[in-house]
């Protein structure tokens with residue numbers, strides 16, 4: 001019998017691992033063994049709910065895009081491209097790190113709840129320039145009893161203008177009580193993460209703070225809820241590139257990650273400067 005495929009159709013449920021980031025309680029859903037990625041999505045933290053103001057000082061990234069999505073509250077993003085951009089619920093902040101960027105994230109206080117995700121960049125763009133996009137008016141669609149906002153890619157005929165470097169989808173799903181047959185791209189692998197309430201996806205109950213891998217090859221998934229619920233659907237073509245991840249870096253080798261860490265320690269031009277009153281985050285011990 002062949003070994004189980006990491007992109008097979010199995011339904012694996014992941015319970016968020018509790019951590020604290022920038023003073024805020026988070027539930028880490030990716031990367032987790034054995035399925036570390038969903039398409040190019042390689043990191044997913046659910047933040048809050050909390051009344052603690054998020055305070056993440058300047059820190060570097062390489063080889064990934066950060067996707068910030070809030071359900072409640074406000075966070076100000078400042079980066080080494082001199083962008084200062086508040087983000088509020090229903091808006092998308094998308095930062096592309098490429099060869100190197102640095103940013104700080106500062107909450108304004110009051111209730112905060114949301115998610116931050118990373119998308120691994122492919123070989124073709126990961127050595128390129130950093131970039132930042134803010135989208136306030138994302139496309140929406142209705143399917144069954146679900147209102148969809150498309151963050152990245154396309155679903156149910158609605159296309160997001162946000163940059164993506166590999167075939168990818170990311171969408172917020174707001175479910176009302178009832179049942180929805182949500183169309184999916186069968187060439188993608190998918191997962192659903194529940195942010196609020198409870199959802200039954202493909203026959204499996206998924207609670208807030210949990211992620212269900214849906215595998216690949218599905219042309220749709222059945223979703224239902226008894227009460228209003230909020231979830232994120234993520235998916236994409238299986239990456240096919242072996243990732244190395246450490247701290248805030250995504251690369252292909254340990255050496256590359258170490259090199260990026262040394263560059264941050266040396267205050268290299270590679271990451272630029274961030275106009276933030278918060279303290280610079282040091283490289284963790286390895």
Ligand code: MN
Nearest residue numbers: 059061066103
């Ligand atoms: Mn960051």
